[in-house]
Amino acid sequence: xxxxxxxxxxxxxxxxxxxxxxxxxxxxxxxxxxxxxxxxxxxxxxxxxxxxxxxxxxxxxxxxxxxxxxxxxxxxxxxxxxxxxxxxxxxxxxxxxxxxxxxxxxxxxxxxxxxxxxxxxxxxxxxxxxxxxxxxxxxxxxxxxxxxxxxxxxxxxxxxxxxxxxxxxxxxxxxxxxxxxxxxxxxxxxxxxxxxxxxxxxxxxxxxxxxxxxxxxxxxxxxxxxxxxxxxxxxxx
Amino acid sequence: xxxxxxxxxxxxxxxxxxxxxxxxxxxxxxxxxxxxxxxxxxxxxxxxxxxxxxxxxxxxxxxxxxxxxxxxxxxxxxxxxxxxxxxxxxxxxxxxxxxxxxxxxxxxxxxxxxxxxxxxxxxxxxxxxxxxxxxxxxxxxxxxxxxxxxxxxxxxxxxxxxxxxxxxxxx
Numbered sequence: 001x002x003x004x005x006x007x008x009x010x011x012x013x014x015x016x017x018x019x020x021x022x023x024x025x026x027x028x029x030x031x032x033x034x035x036x037x038x039x040x041x042x043x044x045x046x047x048x049x050x051x052x053x054x055x056x057x058x059x060x061x062x063x064x065x066x067x068x069x070x071x072x073x074x075x076x077x078x079x080x081x082x083x084x085x086x087x088x089x090x091x092x093x094x095x096x097x098x099x100x101x102x103x104x105x106x107x108x109x110x111x112x113x114x115x116x117x118x119x120x121x122x123x124x125x126x127x128x129x130x131x132x133x134x135x136x137x138x139x140x141x142x143x144x145x146x147x148x149x150x151x152x153x154x155x156x157x158x159x160x161x162x163x164x165x166x167x168x169x170x171x172x173x174x175x176x177x178x179x180x181x182x183x184x185x186x187x188x189x190x191x192x193x194x195x196x197x198x199x200x201x202x203x204x205x206x207x208x209x210x211x212x213x214x215x216x217x218x219x220x221x222x223x224x225x226x227x228x229x230x231x232x233x234x235x236x237x
Numbered sequence: 238x239x240x241x242x243x244x245x246x247x248x249x250x251x252x253x254x255x256x257x258x259x260x261x262x263x264x265x266x267x268x269x270x271x272x273x274x275x276x277x278x279x280x281x282x283x284x285x286x287x288x289x290x291x292x293x294x295x296x297x298x299x300x301x302x303x304x305x306x307x308x309x310x311x312x313x314x315x316x317x318x319x320x321x322x323x324x325x326x327x328x329x330x331x332x333x334x335x336x337x338x339x340x341x342x343x344x345x346x347x348x349x350x351x352x353x354x355x356x357x358x359x360x361x362x363x364x365x366x367x368x369x370x371x372x373x374x375x376x377x378x379x380x381x382x383x384x385x386x387x388x389x390x391x392x393x394x395x396x397x398x399x400x401x402x403x404x405x406x407x408x
Contacts, residue, residue, distance in 0.1 A: 004370035004371075006398070006402065007370035007371060007401060008371055011366075011370075011371050014273065014351055015279070016270065016273050017273055017280065017282045020283050023286075026283075027287050027291075031294060034294075086323040086324055096298075119296065119297070128292065128295070173309065174296065235312075235384050
C-alpha cells in the first residue's frame, strides 16, 4: 500500500466529531456581532478624527480638508502592550496593497451597503483586537489610543537590519506575520495621505519595547507592499 | 457603513449565497476533517473552525483560483488549531470523549488503534501528513502553509509516515 493511502486509511478510521446542527447559525451570529463591533470602532475613530480636524482648523485657520486641500503626513510613535494569547503577549501584522480609491464627484466613493472596505494594513494583538487599521479606499486611519500611548523613543524608519520577507503587488495574497512572547512594542507609523485623506504610503516599524530590537518593518503603498521581519516572528506561532 | 450586518449565511437555502458563504461551504467538509484530525480536543472543532472562518472573513482575501483559496483556508485553520493546541497544553486538560464516543466506523477496534497511533504523533507530524497525504497538497503548497522550507516538509513527511506505521504496528 502506498504511503499516502496508508495515512488516508488511518485518518478515515478516526472518529469524526459530529457537527453541531447550529454550526452555520452560530457562525452567522458571530459574523454579525463582529461586524457591528467593527462598525462601532470605525464610527468612534471617524468621530475622533472629525473632532481633531475641527480643532486643527480652528487653530490654524485653514480650510477643512477637501479634495483640493494639500496632502498631509502623519508621523506618530506609540507604545502598545500586547494582549495575551496562550499566556504570552502576541501581535500580528497583515498588509495587502489595496489599489487606488474609487473617486466619484470629487469624493472617495463609499463601499456599497453590506460591504466592508478591504484592510490595507492592520496590527492586531491578542485574539484579534485591532490596534491599527487603514486602507487606501477609505480616508483616515484607526489607531487604538486606549491600547497605545505616545512614546518618545526615536526610531529610524527602515528595515534596520531585518531580513526582507516579501514584496506583494495588487492582486497577490496578503502578508501576515505574528510575533509571540513580546509583552510590549513601540511602533512608529508614518502615513502619507493624499488630498482626499486616504493613505498613499505608510511605513510601519515595530520594535520590542524593552530592547528596541526591530521585529517588523512594512513599507505599504497602494500598489505594492514590502515587508521585512525578524526570524523570531512566525505566522504559525 | 453597514447598518445591516452582512448577510453571509442568511440565505443559505436560496440561490443567492454570498461568495464568502459559497467558498466556505465548498471547502468546509475538507477543513472540518483537517481540523478534526489535527486537534486533540475534538469537542473544540466547531469553535476553532468558526474562529478560522471569522478571521478569513475579516481579512477579505482575494484569490487567484480555487486551489489558492483552499490553501489559504488550510493555513488559517492550521493556525487556529495551533492556537488551540497551545491553549490546551497550557491548561493541561486531558480531553475526554474522543475514543469513548461511538463513531461510524465498522471496526471499533481498528478505530481505537488508529486513534491511539494518531494521537501519539506530534502536532507537526499530524499536520504534514494531513496536508500532503490527506488533503493532497504538493510539497510546495504544504511548505507555504506550514511556513517551512520545502526540504523540511519532505523530510518531516517521511519521518511522520515511518512513525505512523511504527505506531500502528506497535499498537
